Amino acid sequence: MKKKLTTVAFNDTKEKADELNALIARYKNVEGNLMPVLQGAQDIYGYLPLEVQKTIALGLDVSVAEVYGVASFYSQFTFNPKGKVSIAVCLGTACYVKGSGKIHEKCMEITGIGAGDISPDGRFSYDATRCIGACGLAPVMTVNGDVYGRITPADVDGIIAKYL
Amino acid sequence: METVTVKINGRDYTVPAGIKIIDAARIAKIDIPTLCYLKDVNEIGACRLCLVEVKGARGLMAACVTTVSDGMEIYTNTPKVVESRKTNLELILSTHKKECLSCIRSNSCELQKLCLDLGVTDENRFAGKNNEYEKDESTAFLVRDNEKCILCRRCVAACQNVQGIGAIETINRGFDACIGSAFEQPLAATSCVSCGQCIVACPVGALYEKDDTAKVWDAINDPTKHVVITAAPSIRATIGECFGYEPGVDTEGKMIAAMKRLGFDGVYDLNLTADLTIMEEATEFLGRVQSGENLPLITSCSPGWIKFCEHYFPEFTDNLSTCKSPQQMFGAMYKTYYAKKRGLDPADIVVVSAIPCTAKKFEVRRPGQSAAGNGIYDVDYAITTRELARMIEKAGIRYRDLDDETFDQPFDIGSGAGVIFGATGGVMEAALRTAAEVILGTKLEKLEFEEVRGTAPIKTATYKLGDLEVRVAVASGTKNAKELLNKVKSGELAVDFIEVMACPGGCVNGGGQPVQSAATKAAVDLKAKRASILYNADSKMALRKSHEDLAVQKLYDEFLEKPGSHVAHDVLHTHYIKRGL
Numbered sequence: 216m217k218k219k220l221t222t223v224a225f226n227d228t229k230e231k232a233d234e235l236n237a238l239i240a241r242y243k244n245v246e247g248n249l250m251p252v253l254q255g256a257q258d259i260y261g262y263l264p265l266e267v268q269k270t271i272a273l274g275l276d277v278s279v280a281e282v283y284g285v286a287s288f289y290s291q292f293t294f295n296p297k298g299k300v301s302i303a304v305c306l307g308t309a310c311y312v313k314g315s316g317k318i319h320e321k322c323m324e325i326t327g328i329g330a331g332d333i334s335p336d337g338r339f340s341y342d343a344t345r346c347i348g349a350c351g352l353a354p355v356m357t358v359n360g361d362v363y364g365r366i367t368p369a370d371v372d373g374i375i376a377k378y379l
Numbered sequence: 380m381e382t383v384t385v386k387i388n389g390r391d392y393t394v395p396a397g398i399k400i401i402d403a404a405r406i407a408k409i410d411i412p413t414l415c416y417l418k419d420v421n422e423i424g425a426c427r428l429c430l431v432e433v434k435g436a437r438g439l440m441a442a443c444v445t446t447v448s449d450g451m452e453i454y455t456n457t458p459k460v461v462e463s464r465k466t467n468l469e470l471i472l473s474t475h476k477k478e479c480l481s482c483i484r485s486n487s488c489e490l491q492k493l494c495l496d497l498g499v500t501d502e503n504r505f506a507g508k509n510n511e512y513e514k515d516e517s518t519a520f521l522v523r524d525n526e527k528c529i530l531c532r533r534c535v536a537a538c539q540n541v542q543g544i545g546a547i548e549t550i551n552r553g554f555d556a557c558i559g560s561a562f563e564q565p566l567a568a569t570s571c572v573s574c575g576q577c578i579v580a581c582p583v584g585a586l587y588e589k590d591d592t593a594k595v596w597d598a599i600n601d602p603t604k605h606v607v608i609t610a611a612p613s614i615r616a617t618i619g620e621c622f623g624y625e626p627g628v629d630t631e632g633k634m635i636a637a638m639k640r641l642g643f644d645g646v647y648d649l650n651l652t653a654d655l656t657i658m659e660e661a662t663e664f665l666g667r668v669q670s671g672e673n674l675p676l677i678t679s680c681s682p683g684w685i686k687f688c689e690h691y692f693p694e695f696t697d698n699l700s701t702c703k704s705p706q707q708m709f710g711a712m713y714k715t716y717y718a719k720k721r722g723l724d725p726a727d728i729v730v731v732s733a734i735p736c737t738a739k740k741f742e743v744r745r746p747g748q749s750a751a752g753n754g755i756y757d758v759d760y761a762i763t764t765r766e767l768a769r770m771i772e773k774a775g776i777r778y779r780d781l782d783d784e785t786f787d788q789p790f791d792i793g794s795g796a797g798v799i800f801g802a803t804g805g806v807m808e809a810a811l812r813t814a815a816e817v818i819l820g821t822k823l824e825k826l827e828f829e830e831v832r833g834t835a836p837i838k839t840a841t842y843k844l845g846d847l848e849v850r851v852a853v854a855s856g857t858k859n860a861k862e863l864l865n866k867v868k869s870g871e872l873a874v875d876f877i878e879v880m881a882c883p884g885g886c887v888n889g890g891g892q893p894v895q896s897a898a899t900k901a902a903v904d905l906k907a908k909r910a911s912i913l914y915n916a917d918s919k920m921a922l923r924k925s926h927e928d929l930a931v932q933k934l935y936d937e938f939l940e941k942p943g944s945h946v947a948h949d950v951l952h953t954h955y956i957k958r959g960l
Contacts, residue, residue: 272561273960278539278561279545280548280559280560280561281545282561283548283562288550290552294562
């Protein structure tokens, strides 16, 4: 199945590009360097667009297909930028049996986008994640990195409203 | 050599230490079934078809990745082994689009053969919903049908490990895993060089050349068209394999006879324009040596190599010989010189080339390949050895029963120098034969330049021709070419003349050649076997030097004036693009 890929244009800055090049230089001759460089690059840009993957491929002297092959294998790497309000709902086992499926549906309804997408205006991005390791708080959602636990679908509107 | 003794199916065998079970079994004259395995190229133990029982091991072992040890007891054919292999095969079948009646690989499909060998009776045992994929037909040469792909990764290994390109990879995960390019772009958007090594690596019908035979039949059946075909040097060394001959059998005479029965208006030898290429290229080399510009000179016969150079070494495109490839020279000459001579309108001529190469399908539509002008391509269709064989089969011609015939005049005389173009080092040797005699002004006593022969990845040699010392290097396979050019770039290696062929071993092992199974490739050195036909043919010929080819002389006398002339440049030379990555 084809992955959904963003139509939002890539915006690079000199600071970010310098940071990426420094990261690549640091790992250049380290064995098993692709994963840490991909993780670092995602920290810098928030996602891994084609342009960034090409820079990594050239820098580490591997093919861009190989970079993409690795990046597309792991669900924590994303190829779409994050929105101003970045929402994620855990669909791991514990959250799911506690009803996160309903929260997942509610989030898609409010944002108007599907899992893995970003709204065309860049306002919302939404992800359905695997277990994020907060099973004691199940069901869990995160907004811009803040964790909300033991929630019901009725809470979702209020939580998202705080970020608008 | 250190050896170990292993027991295979109850019999003792002494085998080299360190080899894999599958190689030990081959020594015992047993083929263990495989799908993902390609000796020395892809040994990843993924398909689980090569499972064997090893006494004392906990589970079944993959023979392609398990190293033998002294005293090992191996069983390759127990009920447990056979049942496991069969189940794994049925699981693979569950995601394979089974179009076996119309599949291009029917009868040469390794999956099909295994189903028969292992007695699969229910090909839908694990039927279920499958992913749908669009075919990738974005390039001029290839069709990728991922619905037939069994994820063996042999194509990925050929692209990455053999060719050093990596245009494709296994992407995504789990059930969504498939073979594709970065960001699932069409192949045409990548640095793929069209070499076709992925096609000859594929065990099933997931990868195949874009078939141009329908267009060729249409042209043949159009009475207003003058349709001719020309045969590349190396296909005479391989086409017999499509008709049941063992690799290494020369069937040139039958090939010509079969081509003449297809309805072409002329069946010609490409060796003649191979000789023409040498005349131009040797002249170009001597010119560059005099001026000292754009050295080393790098050969330009291999369009896969050209595209590789344009992507990966754009700084070397000025070093490439500007000579068109022999195929393009043939079309160019036919539609200019010969059209005029015979009073034919170039627009009514259809030139078909039968070649060992998929990149030629890309080359025929490159810019700068139209000597007759007016948008008339030098060559209209490039068909691979496999496509030519399919045309012969379609016409119902009993290939093996044919009596030998010879090529049509005037493009019938080619030298031995032209013949060896099909093997790595052949173009270099051909050029050296001519350059040496031009420089020395005398006849060479020995025509063989042994140092540039053979299937080694990179070959270097220095020849003293009078006062001139010529340092040459030969690489085949783009990965090896990359290594060679990086050495030249860093100054580690100083050379004057480089031959590169995109495919390992040269054209005899091209991406358009007959597909052989992994088992055959493991047992037979295809490159060397096929090349031996060309060197044998050359050694038996009276005419072995391009500059002594009278047919070539005639082309210069009547039309081209002299090598490197203005008209020769217009008709026989081209230009390149700096593509980058």
